[in-house]
Amino acid sequence: MTNDALLRALERQPTDYTPVWLMRQAGRYLPEYRATRERAGSFLALAKSPALAAEVTLQPLERFALDAAILFSDILTVPDAMGLGLHFADGEGPRFARPLRDEAAIRALAAPDPADQLRYVIDAVREIRKALAGRVPLIGFAGSPFTLACYMVEGAGSDDWRALKTMLYARPDLLHRILEVNTRAVTDYLNAQIDAGAQVVMLFDTWGGQLSHAGYEEFSLAYSRRILSGLRRESGGRKVPSILFTKGGGAWLEAMAASGCTAVGLDWTVDPAAARARVGTRVALQGNLDPAALFAPPDAVRREVRRVLDAFGPAPGHVFNLGHGISQHTPVESVAALVDEVRTYSRRLRGAARSNP
Numbered sequence: 001m002t003n004d005a006l007l008r009a010l011e012r013q014p015t016d017y018t019p020v021w022l023m024r025q026a027g028r029y030l031p032e033y034r035a036t037r038e039r040a041g042s043f044l045a046l047a048k049s050p051a052l053a054a055e056v057t058l059q060p061l062e063r064f065a066l067d068a069a070i071l072f073s074d075i076l077t078v079p080d081a082m083g084l085g086l087h088f089a090d091g092e093g094p095r096f097a098r099p100l101r102d103e104a105a106i107r108a109l110a111a112p113d114p115a116d117q118l119r120y121v122i123d124a125v126r127e128i129r130k131a132l133a134g135r136v137p138l139i140g141f142a143g144s145p146f147t148l149a150c151y152m153v154e155g156a157g158s159d160d161w162r163a164l165k166t167m168l169y170a171r172p173d174l175l176h177r178i179l180e181v182n183t184r185a186v187t188d189y190l191n192a193q194i195d196a197g198a199q200v201v202m203l204f205d206t207w208g209g210q211l212s213h214a215g216y217e218e219f220s221l222a223y224s225r226r227i228l229s230g231l232r233r234e235s236g237g238r239k240v241p242s243i244l245f246t247k248g249g250g251a252w253l254e255a256m257a258a259s260g261c262t263a264v265g266l267d268w269t270v271d272p273a274a275a276r277a278r279v280g281t282r283v284a285l286q287g288n289l290d291p292a293a294l295f296a297p298p299d300a301v302r303r304e305v306r307r308v309l310d311a312f313g314p315a316p317g318h319v320f321n322l323g324h325g326i327s328q329h330t331p332v333e334s335v336a337a338l339v340d341e342v343r344t345y346s347r348r349l350r351g352a353a354r355s356n357p
Helices: 005-010 031-040 043-047 050-063 077-084 103-108 119-132 145-154 162-170 172-196 213-229 250-257 272-279 291-295 298-312 332-355
Strands: 086-089 093-096 138-143 200-205 242-246 263-265 284-289 318-322
Touching: 005 200, 005 318, 031 043, 031 050, 043 050, 043 086, 050 119, 050 332, 077 086, 077 093, 077 145, 077 172, 093 145, 103 172, 119 138, 119 172, 138 145, 138 172, 145 162, 145 172, 145 200, 145 213, 162 172, 172 200, 172 213, 200 213, 213 242, 213 250, 242 250, 250 263, 250 272, 272 284, 272 298, 284 291, 284 298, 291 298, 291 332, 298 318, 298 332
Parallel strands: 138 200, 200 242, 242 263, 263 284, 284 318
Antiparallel strands: 086 093
16 A cells, blocks of 8 residues: 555554544535535435545545545435435435334334445445555444434434434333444444445444433443444455544543544544543544634644644554544635644654654
């Protein structure tokens, strides 16, 4: 591979600089993405075309010196394949035509076959991996069982997840049934991505931070742990690292680090130095610039990048990223400044560390 800095950092091996990629790096902030999306006709048509998904996956790599590509898809492809009827309303985000509110529907829920109902994603992974030609690693991903369940029960995004939380407290057996099916589905889905060429996989637990302290273990982490234990560990003679990210998960860093993942993603509310002290060398860490910092001018972006890098320090095992996905309103020049500053400043940090051991 031409550039394997990400893979080495995830295994806590030394790198010349801190590798960087961005959650949602292929997306609406790029004019070329918007052009491709218009050509496709809809978000789902774009996501379900392996050729177009490969095109937009590679677009940010043509602009920025990023150290990874991440599959262009959506976490909700899995429940869509279960027959819940996913659609995207303009200005409203994703919605399901048939949310899970009926016990009979929940009992009948079944994990899809990735080679059948999700074949378009697996074909996209193959096409992207071929197009990358060893340039950088390809990251595959899925939503965590709990995060998927939030949308599957609620039917859409929510401020308070009232339907989901009502089920959690009134009928936890039904929620556990959904989580069981989602766990099987996500494990199979991520393994299919690995078999097709994904070299890293990431589990997005976007809404795990909405749970109580005890609820996080019972309804989120326990199921993420099962997925991580069921993943392929190697492909093509090389380890396949896994990243677990829980937005709002700072209270559970030690438990996340012990979950079986290779790296823990941090949101912007977590102090990197404290996180390093809490998890030690058990896992690599990924993060954690506030995505809103990218609305500032490039000089301010560079300053914030340096602050994050200083907090993590030059020790091996850090992947630079945002604390959540990049906003569609982000100026392209701010992203360029971020990537350039990560590369140049982290080289200086490592050089200084080597000079003063």
